[in-house]
Amino acid sequence: MTGNIEVFGHGGDVETAASRFGGHAADFLDYSANINPLGPPKEVLEALQQGLRSVLRYPDPGHREFKALLSEHLGVTQEQISVGNGAAESMALILLALGPRKVGTVEPGFSEYRALAQQFGAEIIHTTGREELNWQARPEDIEQLMEKVDLLFLGQPNNPNGVQYPAEVLHRLARKAEATNTVLVMDEAFIDFIPAAQRQSLAPHLHKYPHVIIIRSMTKFYAIPGLRLGYAMGSAKYIRAMTEKQVTWSVNGLALIAGEACLRSGERFEQDTISQITLERTRLITALEAHRYSVTPGEANFILACVPEPWTAASMQEALGRQRILIRNCSMYPGLDAGHVRFAVKGAEANDRLLEVLGSVLERKEGGKRS
Structure with missing residues (x-):
C-alpha cells in the first residue's frame, strides 16, 4: 500500500x-x-554560537549589515536588494507588491510559483517543457506566454530537472519582458551549485532590464534551511514596493547572523x-x-x-x-x-x-x- x-x-x-x-x-x-x-560552513556555526544572546533583542528590520555584504558580493546597490525569510517570502512579496492578475509558469516547475500565485488570487497560465529539450520549454512558447500574463516565474536552473536556459535565451526573454510590460522573475535558488564560469544569469545585466527580478536562496547552498534566508535583486522601484509590504522582523536575527557569516566564509x-x-x-x-x-x-x-x-x-x-x-x-x-x-x-x-x-x-x- x-x-x-x-x-x-x-x-x-x-x-x-x-x-x-x-x-x-x-x-x-x-x-x-x-x-x-x-x-x-564552520564560520556559520561559530557565528551562531557566539550570537545566541542576540535572541534577547529585535533583529535589524532593515537588514543593513547583511545587505551591505550582499551588495559588495553581488555588485549591485543596497537599494536593489530585498532580504526575505527564505526565497519563498521573496516570491510572496513580489506577488503582494505587484498584484499581477495573470501569472505564467513553465511546467514542470517549482510548485510554490503556482501555489503562491493562487493564494494571492492570480489566474495561472502555463506552458509545458518538452522531453526532447530535457523538460525546458521552447523560447517562442515562453514568449507567447509572456504576451498573456503580467508576471512570469522561471527557474534557472529549473527545479525539478536542474537545467539552465542559455544566456542568449535569457536576454531574449528579458527583452520580451520589456516589450510586453511583463515582470520576469528568475528563480536562481540553485545556481550557486554550478561552477561560476558555467552559470547563466542576468544578474550582471540587471541595469539593462528593469522588468527582471532575480531571487536567490541562502538556505540550500549554505545548508541552513531551518533558519530561512533568501533575497531578491531588481530595480529599486520593485524592491521598494516589496519592502513596503514586508512584515517587520520577518527575518530573524540568527538568520541574519548566519547569512553574514556565509558571505564571509570565503571561496x-x-x-x-x-x-x-x-x-x-x-x-x-x-x-x-x-x-x-x-x-x-x-x-x-x-x-x-x-x-x-x-x-x-x-x-x-x-x-x-x-x-x-x-x-x-x-x-x-x-x-x-x-x-x-x-x-x-x-x-x-x-x-x-x-x-x-x-x-x-x-x-x-x-x-x-x-x-
Whole structure:
C-alpha cells in the first residue's frame, strides 16, 4: 500500500515519512530535499554560537549589515536588494507588491510559483517543457506566454530537472519582458551549485532590464534551511514596493547572523561544494543509468530520473522509504509522468548507502518477477 508523502507539496518532510514508514524523522536519509551535503560552513556555526544572546533583542528590520555584504558580493546597490525569510517570502512579496492578475509558469516547475500565485488570487497560465529539450520549454512558447500574463516565474536552473536556459535565451526573454510590460522573475535558488564560469544569469545585466527580478536562496547552498534566508535583486522601484509590504522582523536575527557569516566564509567552501557535487552527481547518474533509470542531464545538486518499468515513482518511494531513504515523487509535477522521481546529490558515504539499497530493492523486484 502506498501513500502520499508530499502532503505539503514539497520534499524534505521526514516527519510525514516517519509516520508513514515508522521510526523517527532523524532515522531517514533524505534525498527529497536538495541541501548542500557538506553542511554549513564552520564560520556559520561559530557565528551562531557566539550570537545566541542576540535572541534577547529585535533583529535589524532593515537588514543593513547583511545587505551591505550582499551588495559588495553581488555588485549591485543596497537599494536593489530585498532580504526575505527564505526565497519563498521573496516570491510572496513580489506577488503582494505587484498584484499581477495573470501569472505564467513553465511546467514542470517549482510548485510554490503556482501555489503562491493562487493564494494571492492570480489566474495561472502555463506552458509545458518538452522531453526532447530535457523538460525546458521552447523560447517562442515562453514568449507567447509572456504576451498573456503580467508576471512570469522561471527557474534557472529549473527545479525539478536542474537545467539552465542559455544566456542568449535569457536576454531574449528579458527583452520580451520589456516589450510586453511583463515582470520576469528568475528563480536562481540553485545556481550557486554550478561552477561560476558555467552559470547563466542576468544578474550582471540587471541595469539593462528593469522588468527582471532575480531571487536567490541562502538556505540550500549554505545548508541552513531551518533558519530561512533568501533575497531578491531588481530595480529599486520593485524592491521598494516589496519592502513596503514586508512584515517587520520577518527575518530573524540568527538568520541574519548566519547569512553574514556565509558571505564571509570565503571561496574554499564554494569550491569544495561544487567539486563534490560535480563528482557525486556524475557517479549517481552512471549508477542510475546502469539500473535502467532514464536520467535528465541537469547541472544542479539534484537529479530528475524516470524509474525502470514496472516501477512507478510511488512504488519506488515506498520501497526505499521502508529502508529509511526518502526520495521525491515527481509524478505530481505537471508535464511529468507516473515514473518520475528526484534524487538530491549527497556525499559519498550517503550515496554509497543509496546505491546499495537501490540495488537490493531492484534485485528483489526482478527476482520476484522471475520466480
